[in-house]
Amino acid sequence: MIKTLALPSKPSRLFGPNIEGLKRGKGYRVKMELSIAQPDDWHLHLRDGELLQTVVSHSAKQFGRAIIMPNLKPPVTTTTAAVAYYDSILKALPDNTDFTPLMTLYLTDKTTPQEIKLARESGVVYAVKLYPAGATTNSQDGVTDLFGKCVPALEEMINQNIPLLVHGEVTDPKVDIFDRERVFIETVLKPLIQKFPKLKVVMEHVTTMDAIKFVESCEEGSVAATVTPQHLLLNRNSLFQGGLQPHNYCLPVLKRETHRQAIVSAVTSGNKRFFLGTDSAPHERRTKESSCGCAGVFNAPVALSIYAKVFEEAGALDKLEAFTSFNGPDFYGLPRNTRKITLKKTPWKVPESYSYASGSIVPMSAGESLEWLPTFP
Numbered sequence: 312m313i314k315t316l317a318l319p320s321k322p323s324r325l326f327g328p329n330i331e332g333l334k335r336g337k338g339y340r341v342k343m344e345l346s347i348a349q350p351d352d353w354h355l356h357l358r359d360g361e362l363l364q365t366v367v368s369h370s371a372k373q374f375g376r377a378i379i380m381p382n383l384k385p386p387v388t389t390t391t392a393a394v395a396y397y398d399s400i401l402k403a404l405p406d407n408t409d410f411t412p413l414m415t416l417y418l419t420d421k422t423t424p425q426e427i428k429l430a431r432e433s434g435v436v437y438a439v440k441l442y443p444a445g446a447t448t449n450s451q452d453g454v455t456d457l458f459g460k461c462v463p464a465l466e467e468m469i470n471q472n473i474p475l476l477v478h479g480e481v482t483d484p485k486v487d488i489f490d491r492e493r494v495f496i497e498t499v500l501k502p503l504i505q506k507f508p509k510l511k512v513v514m515e516h517v518t519t520m521d522a523i524k525f526v527e528s529c530e531e532g533s534v535a536a537t538v539t540p541q542h543l544l545l546n547r548n549s550l551f552q553g554g555l556q557p558h559n560y561c562l563p564v565l566k567r568e569t570h571r572q573a574i575v576s577a578v579t580s581g582n583k584r585f586f587l588g589t590d591s592a593p594h595e596r597r598t599k600e601s602s603c604g605c606a607g608v609f610n611a612p613v614a615l616s617i618y619a620k621v622f623e624e625a626g627a628l629d630k631l632e633a634f635t636s637f638n639g640p641d642f643y644g645l646p647r648n649t650r651k652i653t654l655k656k657t658p659w660k661v662p663e664s665y666s667y668a669s670g671s672i673v674p675m676s677a678g679e680s681l682e683w684l685p686t687f688p
């Protein structure tokens with residue numbers, strides 16, 4: 312719901328003459344507020360140890376639930392490991408936070424149908440993640456034989472109605488890095504869906520018009536996609552603007568402007584196949600600002616402000632809530648959140664970095680001014 316409060320133009324004591332977030336209209340100053348059902352994050356990296364402790368509150372205070380990625384070192388390949396990780400996330404939460412981590416298993420060539428059954432029985436595992444081996448951060452132990460060794464696990468996922476979440480890029484070094492998503496769709500995803508039409512699939516962090524077209528062509532409720540703030544806001548120029556920009560480097564890598572526009576059109580059209588997945592992926596500053604920098608953008612503190620900005624610029628604020636708060640739970644067959652949050656059109660400055668005992672992390676849009684500040688009842 313968009314609330315536009317029309318206030319008398321005369322400066323009042325209550326709001327003051329230069330109150331942030333007021334727009335001056337014809338004799339009125341207009342304050343914009345957006346009240347939406349609490350969003351969930353359907354693709355999140357929380358890491359472990361000190362990093363988990365540092366980042367978890369940023370997500371936990373804004374989102375009701377989040378799908379937690381399993382690409383730890385070592386990866387979360389068993390239900391036992393997923394339950395232990397779930398417990399450590401709950402322990403790291405600040406007091407009085409109502410946040411539910413939805414755990415995932417890291418698919419390998421060795422994942423057994425029995426492990427999939429255990430995952431379902433655990434009540435804490437909601438999905439299985441496919442990383443093609445070598446495609447992205449901590450994917451070394453990922454899948455090398457999807458259509459062979461993984462078949463029994465995939466069949467059991469269909470039986471148990473557990474979705475497969477996909478990092479959709481081929482790893483063949485001969486394929487240009489900007490084409491890896493498109494080639495993955497042709498050579499892996501299309502055959503996968505043909506072979507297993509009953510498998511629920513989420514194509515994570517889509518970055519190309521090819522991915523948009525593909526997801527739109529699939530059956531609603533069967534194939535969906537998550538979309539990150541960076542792939543909605545930035546194109547590949549942002550990697551090189553005034554010099555190399557390591558904090559905008561993630562995988563799949565940012566694409567050209569025409570792809571960004573296709574993603575914006577898709578999510579702002581109200582299509583239920585697309586939903587919020589930040590892919591917030593913190594890396595210690597030194598490992599990003601390095602001669603061989605890690606892939607991943609830490610966007611948890613700014614994600615909601617950026618999604619709202621993109622929808623506002625597309626004239627589609629009325630479609631924001633479905634994207635942030637309805638389409639995800641509807642796809643996963645989970646109830647929508649009943650709590651509300653408010654986004655206020657108030658300028659706020661993104662911190663330059665977040666420090667912890669042994670390092671710091673630089674967020675997306677560090678040092679910039681954003682609007683649509685999330686506030687909580």
Ligand SMILES: NC(=O)N[C@@H](CC(=O)O)C(=O)O
Nearest residue numbers: 356447448561562592606607
């Ligand atoms: N997106 C990224 O660039 N990095 C993610 C992994 C992933 O989601 O592919 C990470 O874990 O750092």
Ligand SMILES: [Zn+2]
Nearest residue numbers: 447478562563
């Ligand atoms: Zn990925």
Ligand SMILES: [Zn+2]
Nearest residue numbers: 356380590592
């Ligand atoms: Zn990710």
